[in-house]
Amino acid sequence: MMEEQARIMQALSGVTLAGHSVQGGMGLPPPHGHEGTDGDGRKQDIGDILHQIMTITDQSLDEAQAKKHGLNCHRMKPALFSVLCEIKEKTGLSIRGAQEQDPPDPQLMRLDNMLLAEGVSGPEKGGGSAAATAAAAAAGGGADNSIEHSDYRAKLTQIRQIYHTELEKYEQACNEFTTHVMNLLREQSRTRPISPKEIERMVGIIHRKFSSIQMQLKQSTCEAVMILRSRFLDARRKRRNFSKQATEILNEYFYSHLSNPYPSEEAKEELAKKCSITVSQVSNWFGNKRIRYKKNIGKFQEEANLYAAKTAVTATHAVAAAIHNSQANSPTTPNSGGYHTPCYQSDGRIQ
DNA sequence: CCAGATGATTTAAG
DNA sequence: CTTAAATCATCTGG
Numbered sequence: 512m513m514e515e516q517a518r519i520m521q522a523l524s525g526v527t528l529a530g531h532s533v534q535g536g537m538g539l540p541p542p543h544g545h546e547g548t549d550g551d552g553r554k555q556d557i558g559d560i561l562h563q564i565m566t567i568t569d570q571s572l573d574e575a576q577a578k579k580h581g582l583n584c585h586r587m588k589p590a591l592f593s594v595l596c597e598i599k600e601k602t603g604l605s606i607r608g609a610q611e612q613d614p615p616d617p618q619l620m621r622l623d624n625m626l627l628a629e630g631v632s633g634p635e636k637g638g639g640s641a642a643a644t645a646a647a648a649a650a651g652g653g654a655d656n657s658i659e660h661s662d663y664r665a666k667l668t669q670i671r672q673i674y675h676t677e678l679e680k681y682e683q684a685c686n687e688f689t690t691h692v693m694n695l696l697r698e699q700s701r702t703r704p705i706s707p708k709e710i711e712r713m714v715g716i717i718h719r720k721f722s723s724i725q726m727q728l729k730q731s732t733c734e735a736v737m738i739l740r741s742r743f744l745d746a747r748r749k750r751r752n753f754s755k756q757a758t759e760i761l762n763e764y765f766y767s768h769l770s771n772p773y774p775s776e777e778a779k780e781e782l783a784k785k786c787s788i789t790v791s792q793v794s795n796w797f798g799n800k801r802i803r804y805k806k807n808i809g810k811f812q813e814e815a816n817l818y819a820a821k822t823a824v825t826a827t828h829a830v831a832a833a834i835h836n837s838q839a840n841s842p843t844t845p846n847s848g849g850y851h852t853p854c855y856q857s858d859g860r861i862q
Numbered sequence: 863c864c865a866g867a868t869g870a871t872t873t874a875a876g
Numbered sequence: 877c878t879t880a881a882a883t884c885a886t887c888t889g890g
Contacts (some may be wrong), residue, residue, distance in 0.1 A: 749885085751887085752887065794878085794879090801880080802880060802881060805880090
């Protein structure tokens, strides 16, 4: 910037300023327009203007404003301006070619995706998962689970709120700053030529800067979510055994379908409802049961016999009930509801 | 406290 | 996606 200025001024006045220009930094000594005794008015004018330009930053605001006005009204101003424009025309293009590429930062994308996945950004968290959780909690003995989950959600909501507030703040600040800079540039464009491309570039720089700040925000938000998540995940791992009744029902199904212990989706749903657990818990249970049964059939033989006998007893009782037409099931009979009792079949192996 | 039981998660294959 | 298998983390009864 300074270099450019110096170069332009040099070109303008033909006076060698290099001697006491950039190296001096801000404290440029005034040119003292009257070098020599030429008394040339034009030169003095130029020197005067340059002096004003170079010292403008040292002035107080009012002073500077007045000086600026003076400059604007100076009779040489239009001429100087046009020369500046001309120089700019020649040099400006080479200043910046085309450096307008915005490759989407993979890191940023990762953060965005995660925030979206965690429900921090994006649309308000729907009731879908909430309903599922509520069902799971209300159904089983999982009041505990429900409390933990709501705690988790409350904290997540808190994080989301902070995130959105901050994001909005940054957005606003960015817009304000951009507007400010653009006003400044517009103002300056009265005394020096500024191409729209330059403004655009400036805006781009500002936006990049602010988005890097946003990146930090997203980073720390992600961190917070991760911490919360890991803490909750540990809690989530806290498992509670299914109720005795649920285990009974599941075992009954398993041993009465021992030849093909793969409940269909519908069967799973029914079992889930009957056991007050989720479908995926039913799937987990059958997955675990199959592998563990297969691993040591002998160990489960007793259990198998027990349930085979149980269903046999149930069937017998059902028959007896049918025969007697009025008797209620024995209290030890686990399934007394409208549950479809599977047929008695205790043989059959996996595979 | 411990060993075994058990629900959940991860990994790998189809 | 489902499943088998391995593994994790907790629960439970002694």
